[in-house]
Amino acid sequence: MKKQKNCSGCGIPIMHCDCHNYFINSRDFDILFQLQREGKTNIPSGIKNKIISIKKINNVNIKNYISSISNDNIRQNLDNYNNYLDEVEIDIQKQAEQAIDKHIESQAEQVIDKDIESKTEPDIDKYLESQAEQAIDRYIESQTEPDIDKYLESQQQQAVDRYIESQTEPDIDKYLESQQQQAVDRYIESQTEPDIDKYLESQAEQAIDRYIESQTEPDIDKYLESQQQQAIDKYIESQAEFGISSARQTTIQNTYIHNQKFFQIIEIYGIKYFYHITHVAHIPSIIEHGILSHNEAHSKGYVQSDISNRNVNALRNKNENIYGLNLHDYVPLYIKVKNPMMFVRNTIDEHLVVLTIKPEILNIKGSLFTNGNAASNRTQYFRNIEKIAQLDWGCLNNNYWNDYEDGKRKKCSEVLVPNQIKLGNIENICCKYPSTKNFIKSIVPDNFKEKIIIDKSLFFNNYN
Numbered sequence: 159m160k161k162q163k164n165c166s167g168c169g170i171p172i173m174h175c176d177c178h179n180y181f182i183n184s185r186d187f188d189i190l191f192q193l194q195r196e197g198k199t200n201i202p203s204g205i206k207n208k209i210i211s212i213k214k215i216n217n218v219n220i221k222n223y224i225s226s227i228s229n230d231n232i233r234q235n236l237d238n239y240n241n242y243l244d245e246v247e248i249d250i251q252k253q254a255e256q257a258i259d260k261h262i263e264s265q266a267e268q269v270i271d272k273d274i275e276s277k278t279e280p281d282i283d284k285y286l287e288s289q290a291e292q293a294i295d296r297y298i299e300s301q302t303e304p305d306i307d308k309y310l311e312s313q314q315q316q317a318v319d320r321y322i323e324s325q326t327e328p329d330i331d332k333y334l335e336s337q338q339q340q341a342v343d344r345y346i347e348s349q350t351e352p353d354i355d356k357y358l359e360s361q362a363e364q365a366i367d368r369y370i371e372s373q374t375e376p377d378i379d380k381y382l383e384s385q386q387q388q389a390i391d392k393y394i395e396s397q398a399e400f401g402i403s404s405a406r407q408t409t410i411q412n413t414y415i416h417n418q419k420f421f422q423i424i425e426i427y428g429i430k431y432f433y434h435i436t437h438v439a440h441i442p443s444i445i446e447h448g449i450l451s452h453n454e455a456h457s458k459g460y461v462q463s464d465i466s467n468r469n470v471n472a473l474r475n476k477n478e479n480i481y482g483l484n485l486h487d488y489v490p491l492y493i494k495v496k497n498p499m500m501f502v503r504n505t506i507d508e509h510l511v512v513l514t515i516k517p518e519i520l521n522i523k524g525s526l527f528t529n530g531n532a533a534s535n536r537t538q539y540f541r542n543i544e545k546i547a548q549l550d551w552g553c554l555n556n557n558y559w560n561d562y563e564d565g566k567r568k569k570c571s572e573v574l575v576p577n578q579i580k581l582g583n584i585e586n587i588c589c590k591y592p593s594t595k596n597f598i599k600s601i602v603p604d605n606f607k608e609k610i611i612i613d614k615s616l617f618f619n620n621y622n
Contacts, residue, residue, distance in 0.1 A: 417521075420543050424517050427546060428555075431514035431585060432573045433495035433616070435503070437463040438511050438594060441587065442601055449513065449579040452486040465503055465510070473533040478574070480539050481524055485532050488574035491515055493527070494554050495616050497569045504618045511598070512588040512616045515573075519583050524576040531570035539574075588613040 434449055439462040443450075447460065452471070455461050474485040492499075495512055503510060519525060520543060529549045530537040540546070550568045559565030587602075587610045589595050598610050 420518075420521065423543050423546060427551065429493070429517050432491035432493060432517060432519060434489070434491050434513040434515060434579070435465070435495065435500060436511055436513065437465050438509050438589070438598060439463045441511060441598055444513070444584075445581065445602055445606060447578075448581050449489050449584070451489050451577050453484070454487075454577060463509070465506070467499075467502075470531075470533050478526065478532070478539045480526060480541055481576075483524075483576065485574070488526070488576055489579050490532065491519070491573040491575065491579075493549070493571045493573060494569065496557065496618060498559065498566050499570060501618055507590050507617050508594055510590070510617070511594070512613070514585045514588060515579060515583055516585055519575055519579065520573060522575060526574040528572045528574070530564070530567040532572050532574065534567050536564070536567065584609070586611050586613075588616050590614055590617045 436444070436449075440460070443455075443460040443462075447458075450458070450460065452466075452474075471486075477484050500510075520527065526539050526541050527546065527549075528537050528539055532539075538548075540548070549571055550562065550565075553559055553562040553565050553568045554571060556562070559569035562568060587598060587606075589598065589610070589612060592612065595610055595612055599607050602610070
């Protein structure tokens with residue numbers, strides 16, 4: 159049996175001696191030195207335990223071990239080791255302090271985070287707004303009933319008073335007349351070829367208005383009739399040299415009265431244009447022949463792209479009850495263009511064109527208007543302009559026809575012009591997109607290009 163070897167330092171068998179086990183294991187030193195050079199703090203648990211056990215060694219045992227060493231080199235190594243132990247202990251203490259600091263910081267951050275999370279959705283914006291409102295309220299309360307309107311009025315009145323006082327003998331009427339005359343002169347000078355007749359007519363109308371306003375209880379109808387009669391008389395007198403018959407005079411008088419009444423009614427109902435919807439492909443034939451009725455255009459082969467509803471067209475193949483003509487012998491115009499037909503065709507709006515027609519088209523002999531879509535058997539026909547009051551103008555002027563009983567039919571009220579609308583009655587060619595406008599400009603004569611405009615208000619948007 160092998161003899162057991164004791165530690166020369168403490169006398170305990172080597173297998174149970176902590177100090178000996180530690181000193182003979184040079185690998186532990188290498189590990190510690192390497193960790194220290196790399197700045198690492200994770201000391202292996204085995205080495206930690208050895209360091210702790212060494213601290214527990216009895217000082218006497220250490221002295222015995224030191225005295226048993228005779229070799230100076232070994233003693234020197236021991237001294238170096240003791241110094242290293244001191245350094246290790248200091249380093250461990252620093253590492254512990256750093257670990258404690260980090261732990262405290264992490265705990266503090268967690269406490270702060272928990273505190274923030276514990277709040278019930280703090281709303282800084284609302285808080286700032288309330289502070290701003292309070293500041294505004296305090297400012298308003300600090301003012302003694304400020305009345306800005308009264309202040310501005312007083313300032314304005316003072317300015318007027320100062321102006322009047324600055325004048326020696328101001329003659330307001332003369333001043334206004336001179337200003338009016340200057341405006342007239344500037345207007346006339348600004349015109350290349352001023353239309354004096356129209357200007358004088360407007361001046362006459364203004365004089366009539368001023369006269370009416372000056373009367374306490376003016377009899378408007380009588381006054382207008384007298385003015386109307388005077389105008390007729392003047393015209394007849396100017397034509398006397400041509401030998402106008404009494405019958406012709408009566409015709410002139412009746413025409414004049416009709417026209418006056420016609421334009422008054424048109425103005426009352428805000429009718430600026432009537433509207434014809436067509437495909438852009440038809441513009442060349444319209445420029446050449448005007449707008450033709452359904453039968454006329456189809457018989458001559460001018461229809462390139464028919465946008466009408468075939469079922470509705472079949473219903474229109476009937477005669478109206480005033481002149482007895484077939485509906486397809488009329489050119490149809492809409493009184494309001496944003497109607498169910500335009501709504502359905504909105505999917506091809508880049509190909510659609512709206513022709514605006516002057517309202518005087520109703521004065522053409524044989525023209526009619528309706529109180530709904532002419533294809534419907536419920537629709538009535540009229541030729542007297544005064545009957546236009548019977549149309550449902552509430553529905554016509556509203557964007558949403560479904561809000562009205564039978565609104566879909568009423569919204570498509572029409573003007574019917576026999577056979578053809580000549581080019582001179584077309585005011586504008588309207589489209590929705592620049593690309594459509596450019597295409598039309600490329601296919602019409604130069605003298606017609608100025609009539610081509612973009613007017614999106616005549617079309618439906620994608621959302622209405």
